[in-house]
Amino acid sequence: MTDDRRALRIQVIIAVMCAALVVYLLLLGRIAMGFITSGSAAAVGLGVALLALPLIGIWVMVSTLRAGFAHQRLVRRAREQGMDLDVSDLPRRPSGRIERDAADALFETIRAELQGDPDNWVRWYRLARAYDYAGDRSRARTAMRKAVDLEEGR
Incomplete structure (x- = not known):
């Protein structure tokens, strides 16, 4: 599977999951409003508590998506500058992950680069x-x- 097809597949999965989450949060909000309008003190308390969950869920979803978009922007810009990490020659485990010693050596190299240019x-x-x-x-x-904060000038 090419990188573009894989990225598109991931984006479609994310879109479907976000849509399902929105539907779930709308249903949860509807149940909360039912509790609130019932008039019973306990039900109103439960309704208010339930109403907080969709608000928290929306906040988490939006902040996660914003971070993901920002990270993708950095990936794109780093690749354009030829600064993305090339790990194609590093030894891998049968699972496909980079071997720990090689990853640690890569980390030390990159950390030394950062110490020379921390901004x-x-x-x-x-x-x-x-x-x-x-x-x-x-x-x-x-x-x-x-990295996102520095790239955005914060």
């Missing part, structure tokens, strides 16, 4: 990718947020 969003983007390849998703997300 460059591309360096933070590359660090985020290196963290991801090394299996540290939490730090990868933090580094990617920093």
Whole structure:
């Protein structure tokens, strides 16, 4: 499967999941309004609590989509600049993931690049990718947020 077809497939899956989530949140909101309009104090309390869930769900969905769009923009810009990480020659496990020692060595190289130019969003983007390849998703997300902030001038 080509990268473009794979990306399109992922985008369609995301769109379907978001649509299903919106339908679910609308139904949940409708149930909440039913509780609120019932008049019973306990039901009104439950309705208000239930009404908060769709609001939280929408906020989470929108913030996740915004972050995903920002990350894709960074990927596109890094590739245009020829700065995306090339990991095609790194040894892989049978599962397809990069071997830990190779990922750690890549991480050390990228971290040294960042120390030489800490205000460059591309360096933070590359660090985020290196963290991801090394299996540290939490730090990868933090580094990617920093890359987005720098790229957007924040």
